[in-house]
Each structure stands twice: as structure tokens, then as C-alpha cells.
Amino acid sequence: VGIEQGKKAAAYRAVNDYIDSTRRVVGIGSGSTIRYAVDCLRQKQDLSHIVYIPTSFQSRQLIQQANLTVGTLEQYPRIDVTIDGADEVDPDLNCIKGGGACHLQEKIIAYASGTVVIIAAVSAIGTKCNEQHTYHFVGLKTLFTKSASQQWTNGVPLEVLPMAYSTILSHLKEKYPSVKASLRMATEKAGPVITDNGNFVIDAHFGPIPSPADLANQLKLMPGIIEVGLFCNMVETAFFGSADGSVNIQA
Numbered sequence: 148v149g150i151e152q153g154k155k156a157a158a159y160r161a162v163n164d165y166i167d168s169t170r171r172v173v174g175i176g177s178g179s180t181i182r183y184a185v186d187c188l189r190q191k192q193d194l195s196h197i198v199y200i201p202t203s204f205q206s207r208q209l210i211q212q213a214n215l216t217v218g219t220l221e222q223y224p225r226i227d228v229t230i231d232g233a234d235e236v237d238p239d240l241n242c243i244k245g246g247g248a249c250h251l252q253e254k255i256i257a258y259a260s261g262t263v264v265i266i267a268a269v270s271a272i273g274t275k276c277n278e279q280h281t282y283h284f285v286g287l288k289t290l291f292t293k294s295a296s297q298q299w300t301n302g303v304p305l306e307v308l309p310m311a312y313s314t315i316l317s318h319l320k321e322k323y324p325s326v327k328a329s330l331r332m333a334t335e336k337a338g339p340v341i342t343d344n345g346n347f348v349i350d351a352h353f354g355p356i357p358s359p360a361d362l363a364n365q366l367k368l369m370p371g372i373i374e375v376g377l378f379c380n381m382v383e384t385a386f387f388g389s390a391d392g393s394v395n396i397q398a
């Protein structure tokens with residue numbers, strides 16, 4: 148329950164801070180937190196002119212079920228602002244995304260957006276140490292402090308062409324000997340997860356990542372890797388909602 152209240156608090160604050168009648172085209176992310184943002188948008192009376200661009204089948208369904216106007220990236224190649232979830236966020240607002248296997252379209256929409264804001268639930272345990280407030284956000288999301296090493300909890304999701312997954316696993320092991328990488332298997336069907344784009348997902352745990360942007364660029368050079376679930380230098384503001392309804396805003 149606490150996490151859901153945190154998601155709602157983050158989502159409602161992000162919508163209220165970033166979506167007003169001056170917006171024309173808004174990107175809608177994927178996952179569970181974004182549901183609250185769509186719910187908040189549905190209740191707004193003065194936003195009926197806004198066109199919403201989805202980032203997945205699930206995202207499009209959310210928009211349609213809220214009776215909001217769905218648009219396509221083809222019709223609206225430039226987007227005013229996109230709201231999306233994230234699996235992890237570091238102090239520089241680099242994100243691991245793709246927990247819902249939607250990061251390929253999400254990154255395309257984010258890249259087409261003037262502004263990207265992230266919403267996530269956290270349960271914060273604030274501890275004072277070394278004369279510096281160090282907050283360790285636990286629960287579904289992790290916000291690293293500046294002093295923390297770039298030790299991510301989630302693996303980095305890689306969208307890969309199905310015919311290449313095995314050779315990519317082999318190349319990853321050769322290039323990053325300490326990596327732990329595996330094909331993401333489905334739970335509600337036999338076999339691997341298939342993305343909205345007909346591809347597979349490899350989850351790769353790299354351990355400490357001194358430069359997420361460098362790693363993302365290196366991975367994109369590997370043939371068969373179509374997109375990397377590291378969003379670097381793309382996010383303007385992150386809203387972290389706690390169970391008590393408070394929201395920690397990082398910009």
C-alpha cells in the first residue's frame with residue numbers, strides 16, 4: 148500500500164507541476180506508476196486539447212481507457228513534455244528503465260520531447276552520517292547519493308534482435324567479464340518475454356557503472372542490441388513519492 152501511495156503522490160505532483168493548458172503534445176510512459184499520472188490527467192477539465200503520445204501498447208490502452216486523445220509520433224514528431232516511470236535513478240538523474248520491457252519506444256519518445264520528467268515511489272530512510280544527510284531510498288526504487296558508488300540494483304535491460312541474443316550474451320561476457328546477463332523469460336507464457344516490437348530482452352548486471360552514458364554508448368555499438376535501458380542526460384526532474392504522500396523532487 149505504501150508504495151502505491153508513493154506512486155500516486157509522485158504522479159499527481161508531476162502532472163500538476165508540468166502539465167497545464169499551454170501544453171499541446173504530451174508523452175505518456177509505461178509501467179504502473181504512470182497509471183496515476185493518466186488518472187490525474189483524466190480529472191483535469193482544461194486539458195481536453197492535449198494529444199497524448201503512447202510509449203507502448205499498455206500506454207496506449209491507458210490513454211484510450213481514460214478517454215484522452217491518442218496521437219502518434221508520426222503525426223507529432225516533437226513532444227512538449229513526457230512523463231515516465233523508472234526502475235532506478237542516480238544522483239545525476241541517469242535512469243535504468245525497461246523493467247516493463249518498454250524502453251525502446253520510451254527512449255524514442257523521450258528523445259523527441261523537450262522535457263522529460265520521471266515519477267517513482269520510494270520509501271525513504273533518512274540517516275544522518277559523516278555530517279552529510281545521506282538518504283537511502285529503499286523499496287522499488289533507489290536514489291543514489293553523491294557519495295554512493297554507482298552500484299545499481301537492477302540489471303540494465305537490453306532490447307535485442309531475437310536471432311542475435313545468444314551471440315550477444317557471449318560478446319557481453321567477453322567484453323565485461325564480471326557481467327551477469329540473461330535472457331528475460333516470461334512468467335505468463337512459455338519462453339522469453341517478447342517486446343511490443345517483436346524483440347527479446349537481455350538483463351545485464353554490470354555492478355558499479357562509473358559512467359552510465361559511456362556504457363550505454365558502448366553497448367549500442369554491439370550489433371543486435373537495438374536499445375539500452377540506460378537513459379542518460381535526458382531527465383530534467385524526478386519526483387519520488389513516499390507512502391506518507393510527501394514528494395522528494397530532484398532536478
Ligand code: DER
Nearest residue numbers: 178179180232244245246247
Ligand atoms: O519499462 C519501463 O521503462 C517502465 O517505465 C518501468 O521502468 C517503470 O515501471 P513502474 O512505474 O511500474 O515502476
